[in-house]
Amino acid sequence: MSMSSQQLSATEVTWEGRLANEVRAQGQIEAAFDRADASERAGEFEHALEWLDRAEALSGDLSPAYRAQRERLACRVTLQRAPAPGVG
Numbered sequence: 001m002s003m004s005s006q007q008l009s010a011t012e013v014t015w016e017g018r019l020a021n022e023v024r025a026q027g028q029i030e031a032a033f034d035r036a037d038a039s040e041r042a043g044e045f046e047h048a049l050e051w052l053d054r055a056e057a058l059s060g061d062l063s064p065a066y067r068a069q070r071e072r073l074a075c076r077v078t079l080q081r082a083p084a085p086g087v088g
Contacts, residue, residue: 029058033066040069045076 036051052070056062062070 025058029055032058036066036069040073045073045080049073049077 032051032055036048036055039045039048039051049070052062052066052073055066
């Protein structure tokens, strides 16, 4: 039984589907990191933290650089929430 060049085996279909899912997931992770960076530049530190959380959920972990960025952002959010001296 010969297959035409247009037909794919079940293994090939499964592999292509997995590859497509992996490419899509990688794009979502990269977009989340890009949005985190853009939010930080815009001074939207809470949004940046949310994007880092999403990137971590999608990828399973953050690199040391992004963990450091998260710590920096968390400090900035805390400072933004703190009342100004002499207020309160």
